Amino acid sequence: MPTTAIIGGGFSGTLAAVNLTRFATTPQRVVIINSGSPFGRGTAYGTTRSEHLLNVAARNMSAFPDHPSHFFDWLRSRSEFDAIDDDTLRETFIPRRIFGDYVRGLAAHYLGTADPRSSVQCEVVEDSAVDVVPRGLSASGNQGGVVMLENGEPIEAESILLATGNQPPAGLPGASVLANDRRYCGNPWKDWHENLPSDDKHIVILGTGLTAVDVIVTLRNKGWCGKVTAISRNGMLPQRHFRGIEWPQVIPDDGQTRSLKELVRLIRQDCERLRGASQNPAIAVDKLRSRTQQLWKDLSLDERTLFLKKYSADWNVIRHRIAGPIHDAITDALDCGQLTITPATIQSLTAGEHGIEIQMVDREGSPKRIEGDLVINCTGPKSRFSDSALPLYRNLFDRGLAKPDAMDMGIAVADDFTVLDTNDAPVPFMRAIGPILKGTLWESIAVPELRQQAYLVARSILDQEPVAVSNLDTIEYCI
Numbered sequence: 001m002p003t004t005a006i007i008g009g010g011f012s013g014t015l016a017a018v019n020l021t022r023f024a025t026t027p028q029r030v031v032i033i034n035s036g037s038p039f040g041r042g043t044a045y046g047t048t049r050s051e052h053l054l055n056v057a058a059r060n061m062s063a064f065p066d067h068p069s070h071f072f073d074w075l076r077s078r079s080e081f082d083a084i085d086d087d088t089l090r091e092t093f094i095p096r097r098i099f100g101d102y103v104r105g106l107a108a109h110y111l112g113t114a115d116p117r118s119s120v121q122c123e124v125v126e127d128s129a130v131d132v133v134p135r136g137l138s139a140s141g142n143q144g145g146v147v148m149l150e151n152g153e154p155i156e157a158e159s160i161l162l163a164t165g166n167q168p169p170a171g172l173p174g175a176s177v178l179a180n181d182r183r184y185c186g187n188p189w190k191d192w193h194e195n196l197p198s199d200d201k202h203i204v205i206l207g208t209g210l211t212a213v214d215v216i217v218t219l220r221n222k223g224w225c226g227k228v229t230a231i232s233r234n235g236m237l238p239q240r241h242f243r244g245i246e247w248p249q250v251i252p253d254d255g256q257t258r259s260l261k262e263l264v265r266l267i268r269q270d271c272e273r274l275r276g277a278s279q280n281p282a283i284a285v286d287k288l289r290s291r292t293q294q295l296w297k298d299l300s301l302d303e304r305t306l307f308l309k310k311y312s313a314d315w316n317v318i319r320h321r322i323a324g325p326i327h328d329a330i331t332d333a334l335d336c337g338q339l340t341i342t343p344a345t346i347q348s349l350t351a352g353e354h355g356i357e358i359q360m361v362d363r364e365g366s367p368k369r370i371e372g373d374l375v376i377n378c379t380g381p382k383s384r385f386s387d388s389a390l391p392l393y394r395n396l397f398d399r400g401l402a403k404p405d406a407m408d409m410g411i412a413v414a415d416d417f418t419v420l421d422t423n424d425a426p427v428p429f430m431r432a433i434g435p436i437l438k439g440t441l442w443e444s445i446a447v448p449e450l451r452q453q454a455y456l457v458a459r460s461i462l463d464q465e466p467v468a469v470s471n472l473d474t475i476e477y478c479i
């Protein structure tokens with residue numbers, strides 16, 4: 001019975017296993033190796049806090065590209081949404097923990113032992129994969145590999161899928177010595193809110209993106225009334241989701257490759273047209289969603305680098321928006337003076353007598369310092385892979401079995417998700433999906449893209465024909 005070992009049991013890895021079960025016509029064994037976040041839920045949907053909402057409307061959170069209303073239909077099975085009409089429920093931003101229940105429910109249904117008709121045997125191993133060792137060629141010409149676990153156990157597999165999600169946050173200068181200091185939290189997804197300082201104290205959040213927003217809404221939900229300062233280089237908070245309008249596609253879908261300069265010109269023109277029509281220019285970015293991966297792939301390396309340097313901060317703020325109720329809470333925190341945003345570049349952290357001191361440089365280049373009674377690192381996942389601290393990637397790179405992508409934002413893969421080795425040759429038994437494809441595809445973080453990857457990669461592992469999957473739902477006006 002061929003074995004597929006899936007490293008990472010968040011949304012991507014779990015849905016790849018679910019799709020293997022859906023499409024397998026011959027007996028298969030699937031082993032999901034997961035550690036770090038809860039199986040099925042991963043980092044995003046492992047939160048236990050009800051105030052953490054999805055940042056994608058319910059209608060677009062189906063786990064299956066071939067069944068776009070699946071999440072909505074599942075929500076309809078829950079009594080707490082009975083009073084909400086269909087149209088409203090489709091546009092609702094559901095608590096992330098409920099989405100985690102949905103994915104775990106799919107895992108229980110498809111991967112559990114309940115269905116004797118299933119030809120797939122699945123097991124979940126709770127451990128870290130630290131290495132992959134290639135095997136010799138079998139008589140059938142299949143090589144496969146051995147996944148090495150932290151506990152020393154090997155798992156032999158004909159196919160290996162890397163679905164390890166984002167890297168943990170990068171450490172900040174000075175933070176390593178604060179590891180045991182209760183006033184510093186290096187991982188915002190841990191239970192920092194169990195030991196809050198008193199309301200007369202000051203909490204400093206490093207970062208102003210989606211993770212910082214999670215922290216702020218939790219503080220408010222817990223009724224914590226002290227002062228909060230959030231620091232980031234650009235000082236920009238995520239924008240609010242809104243319902244857009246019918247709007248023509250600005251980049252002609254004519255198969256032509258366009259330079260970054262040309263794309264910027266067309267998008268800026270589109271933004272102007274939208275402003276002229278009293279519409280939100282973010283619609284220009286929303287409308288590109290189904291094309292973003294191809295546009296990114298068509299850019300040269302220099303153009304991608306320039307995009308990251310010059311435009312990505314604005315792009316991220318426009319593209320990764322937040323639900324209305326979350327935006328209201330943040331606006332209220334700003335209006336009542338509880339929350340201050342400080343645009344500055346963080347230089348280092350030191351433990352002071354009373355709090356954690358943050359040294360930074362403001363926009364004018366002047367040094368500044370601020371002290372927090374609790375400091376939470378919300379700077380987001382580490383993006384560089386070449387100096388990844390994760391043993392799995394260190395070992396894969398050392399063996400030459402994988403390499404960072406050209407942007408150093410993930411690992412290099414071919415169009416069919418096959419991992420590329422140091423010589424750019426495909427490693428036929430190893431594939432990768434999820435946020436580790438960000439450098440290759442740019443738009444490879446959220447469920448609408450990941451469900452397609454999980455579906456396509458399962459078919460590829462089973463050696464089934466790739467099928468066209470609709471992405472119509474991702475291009476609705478409100479993403």
Ligand SMILES: Cc1cc2nc3c(=O)[nH]c(=O)nc-3n(C[C@H](O)[C@H](O)[C@H](O)COP(=O)(O)OP(=O)(O)OC[C@H]3O[C@@H](n4cnc5c(N)ncnc54)[C@H](O)[C@@H]3O)c2cc1C
Pocket residue numbers: 007008009010011012013014033034035036037038039041042043044045053054055056096127128129130163164165166211392433434435445446447448450
């Ligand atoms: C806070 C947050 C909120 C988000 N909200 C949304 C949203 O509302 N809508 C949306 O579409 N997207 C959202 N996203 C994007 C999110 O990245 C994806 O939706 C999705 O959850 C990614 O799943 P994944 O399985 O690829 O990665 P992850 O969820 O990170 O799962 C990877 C799993 O693999 C484990 N792992 C890693 N390395 C190893 C190893 N060597 N051995 C064993 N296990 C390993 C990790 O610990 C983790 O459990 C959010 C992301 C975050 C961080």
